[in-house]
Amino acid sequence: MARLRRFLTETLPVDWDQLRELGAEPVPHHLKHWWWCLGGTPLYLFVVQVVTGILLTFYYVPDPDQAWESVARLTHEVRFGWYLRALHHWAANLMIVAVMLHLLRVFFTGAYRHPRQLNWCFGVLLLACTLGFGFTGYSLVYEQMSFWGATVAANLVEAMPLVGPAAATLMRGGSEVTGNTLTRFFVFHIGLFPTAMAALLLLHLALVRLHGVTRVRFSHEDDRPGEASFPFWPHHAATELLIGVLLMYILTVLALALPPELGPKADPLVTPPHIQPEWYFFFSFRLLKLTSLQTSVHLTLVVGLLIFAWPFVEDLLHRWLRMPREASVVLGVLGFLGFLTLTVWESFAG
Amino acid sequence: MTPFRNRSVPCYAFPAMTSSRRSVLARALAGVGLALSYGLLGGYFVAYLFPPRRTATRRRLFVGRREQFRRGAAHPFVDQRGRTLLIVARPDGELVGFDSTCPHLGCHVHWEAESASFVCPCHQGFFDADGVATAGPPAAAGQSLARVTLEVDERGGTVFLQES
Numbered sequence: 001m002a003r004l005r006r007f008l009t010e011t012l013p014v015d016w017d018q019l020r021e022l023g024a025e026p027v028p029h030h031l032k033h034w035w036w037c038l039g040g041t042p043l044y045l046f047v048v049q050v051v052t053g054i055l056l057t058f059y060y061v062p063d064p065d066q067a068w069e070s071v072a073r074l075t076h077e078v079r080f081g082w083y084l085r086a087l088h089h090w091a092a093n094l095m096i097v098a099v100m101l102h103l104l105r106v107f108f109t110g111a112y113r114h115p116r117q118l119n120w121c122f123g124v125l126l127l128a129c130t131l132g133f134g135f136t137g138y139s140l141v142y143e144q145m146s147f148w149g150a151t152v153a154a155n156l157v158e159a160m161p162l163v164g165p166a167a168a169t170l171m172r173g174g175s176e177v178t179g180n181t182l183t184r185f186f187v188f189h190i191g192l193f194p195t196a197m198a199a200l201l202l203l204h205l206a207l208v209r210l211h212g213v214t215r216v217r218f219s220h221e222d223d224r225p226g227e228a229s230f231p232f233w234p235h236h237a238a239t240e241l242l243i244g245v246l247l248m249y250i251l252t253v254l255a256l257a258l259p260p261e262l263g264p265k266a267d268p269l270v271t272p273p274h275i276q277p278e279w280y281f282f283f284s285f286r287l288l289k290l291t292s293l294q295t296s297v298h299l300t301l302v303v304g305l306l307i308f309a310w311p312f313v314e315d316l317l318h319r320w321l322r323m324p325r326e327a328s329v330v331l332g333v334l335g336f337l338g339f340l341t342l343t344v345w346e347s348f349a350g
Numbered sequence: 351m352t353p354f355r356n357r358s359v360p361c362y363a364f365p366a367m368t369s370s371r372r373s374v375l376a377r378a379l380a381g382v383g384l385a386l387s388y389g390l391l392g393g394y395f396v397a398y399l400f401p402p403r404r405t406a407t408r409r410r411l412f413v414g415r416r417e418q419f420r421r422g423a424a425h426p427f428v429d430q431r432g433r434t435l436l437i438v439a440r441p442d443g444e445l446v447g448f449d450s451t452c453p454h455l456g457c458h459v460h461w462e463a464e465s466a467s468f469v470c471p472c473h474q475g476f477f478d479a480d481g482v483a484t485a486g487p488p489a490a491a492g493q494s495l496a497r498v499t500l501e502v503d504e505r506g507g508t509v510f511l512q513e514s
Contacts, residue, residue, distance in 0.1 A: 055395055080398040245384070248391070 023233035028215045031236055038102040039208070040240040042130075044247055045095040046197065049133075052088040053190065060140070062186035064179040067142035068265040075262060086255030092134055094251070096280050099130050107310075107332050110325070111214040117311035119207040122200055124308045129197045131280060136189040138278055142182065147266030148275045150185070151177045156284070159297040177268070282346035283339050289346075303335070410501060410510040413437065417507065419445060424461030426450070429511060435498055436461055436468070437509075440479065445509060447500050448481045453493035468495060 030036055059078055061070040074081040103123060106112055112120035139150045154177060158168035173180030230236070277285050287296040306313060310328070317323040413427050419439040427435045427447070437447040438461060448468070450458045457472035467484065468477040475486035481495035488494075499512040 051395075055398060058399060059401075077402050078398060079400070079402060080394045083394065084398055241384070245387070248387075 020233075023237075024231035025209065025212075025233075026229035027213050027232050027236050028229055030216045031213065031239075032230070037239060037243050038098055038105055040243060041098040041247065042095050042102060042126075043201070044240070044244045045091045045098060046201070048091040048247075048251070049088065049095065050194065052084050052091065053194075055084050056088055057190060062140065062182055064142065064182055064266075067140065067182060068262075071141050072262055082259060083252075083255055086259045087251050088137075089260040090251050090254040090258075092137060093279075094247070096130055096134055099127050103127060104332075104336065108329060109214065109216055110328070111216075112311045113314075113325075114311070116207070116211055116214065119204060119211070120311050121308055122204045122207065126197065126200050126204060128304075129193055129200060133189065133193050133197075134278060134280060136185040136193070139185045140182070140189060141262070142266045143263035144266055144270075144272050145263050145275060147177065147268070148271055149277045149281075150181060152275065152277070152285075153281075154181075156288070156293070156297055159293050160301065161298070164297075276346075279343065279347060283342035286342040286346040286349075307335075409513040411513055413500070413509045413511050415507055416502065416504075416509055419509070422463050422466070424463075427511070429498075429513070434458060435511070437500065438479065445500050445502060446479070446481075447498040447511065449496040449498060451496070452488065453483075453495065454487045454491070459495065 056074070059070055059074040059081065061067060071085070075085055076082070106120065106123065112123075135149075135153060139146045154168050154172050157171055158164045160167060169175065171181075171184065172178070173184045276282075284296070284300055287299065290296070291299070314323075314325065314328055317327075318325055411429060414425070419425055419437060421439045421441055421443060424436045424438045427437055429435055434450045435447050436450045436459070437445060439445055448459075450460075450468075452459050452470040452472065452475055454470065454473060454475055457470050459468040459470045459475070459477065461467075462469050466479050468481065469475070470477075470486065470488070473487050475488040476484045477488065477495050478484050481497055483489040483491075483493050501510040501512050502508075503510065
């Protein structure tokens with residue numbers, strides 16, 4: 001035993017006291033609220049996605065002639081294939097919801113303000129990355145709906161000012177959605193986005209750790225001395241662990257009750273009479289129906305950039321126009337209601 | 351040894367995170383539960399990695415009753431892939447089946463009972479009762495008719511086509 005310990009300390013020269021110090025990061029009292037876990041939730045779901053995603057690539061074939069068939073085989077023949085595919089599908093959807101809720105919470109608690117502006121930007125990039133994951137992953141199934149969804153999305157990208165045509169060509173690997181596109185989406189989905197996401201997550205978490213978690217105090221809570229913070233490890237880690245179990249439970253229930261369907265195979269020659277993207281792009285799809293292609297693309301771009309740069313935009317508006325900072329809340333509510341309206345509208349009128 | 355910095359703060363997730371006997375037991379139970387459930391999930395994942403063994407899916411297609419097949423004659427049968435098969439009952443009663451598509455250029459051969467041979471009318475190809483080419487372009491190229499496997503259930507007096 002003593003020899004083993006010596007071997008370990010020699011080969012793994014880790015200062016355990018320092019590590020403990022690192023893990024015992026004091027987190028504010030409010031993190032004891034169960035719903036204050038929206039940062040950890042997307043992270044947990046990301047891990048689920050990485051594990052199930054790697055497993056899915058064992059059977060998936062990124063070839064236009066075989067993609068759909070390989071998904072069908074995976075779903076119907078491979079042991080637990082249906083379960084893994086459903087886990088991946090539902091964890092993706094929940095992850096998008098969780099990231100959006102996390103963003104809303106950070107926004108409405110003003111946690112994006114100085115000195116955490118940059119971390120907000122990283123966060124918005126993470127959201128964009130998550131949506132990119134959703135879009136490319138959906139297209140990999142190569143069913144009619146996802147094929148034509150990719151076609152519409154590529155046309156949207158093409159309508160972007162300046163970089164549009166080049167970006168669309170890069171994305172499709174040509175001027176049309178073809179077999180090249182499938183290869184590219186596969187590379188985006190399992191190579192580019194995961195790498196970008198991991199790097200962004202690292203930056204995001206490093207900044208959270210460096211700044212410390214934003215302190216929020218609720219009016220009904222008296223400021224109990226000595227309880228302003230508690231150590232992350234093991235207390236908050238235990239909370240996250242339990243949330244992980246709860247998430248697995250929810251995912252499994254969803255996988256059993258609402259397994260992802262497999263629509264008809266993509267046919268480049270036949271456009272389905274009714275196409276619709278996944279729910280998280282409903283807002284864009286509804287906008288497209290309400291306005292012209294150019295207007296909706298420009299509007300989406302402007303709003304996206306505004307969200308991305310909001311901490312800085314707010315500063316500028318505050319300084320130049322004397323906009324009260326609380327106005328952000330009103331704008332946030334309006335923006336989110338707009339998003340919600342478009343989404344609900346499309347889901348009912350689609 | 352304890353990793354807890356601030357022991358005065360009770361853990362929210364596990365309120366009794368002190369080292370009383372009860373809490374140690376509770377934590378051990380929670381740990382075992384977690385290990386078992388994630389272990390089970392891991393087991394599923396490992397099972398997933400082993401591709402299902404493709405048990406040769408043997409299908410039998412009912413062709414007809416034994417007594418339908420007159421000796422020396424050929425009986426056409428269209429299988430589920432749309433191929434026209436010729437099923438010949440030999441003089442000794444044995445049933446043999448061939449794809450009627452000529453291997454030369456894809457015309458359909460027919461059975462001539464007098465000469466007990468298959469004849470392709472397009473380019474005068476001849477095949478014997480075993481489907482081996484005897485004259486014409488298929489014979490020059492050494493081609494034969496594709497044979498199919500028939501299964502005769504003697505007890506039930508029924509004939510099946512084996513499909514793989």
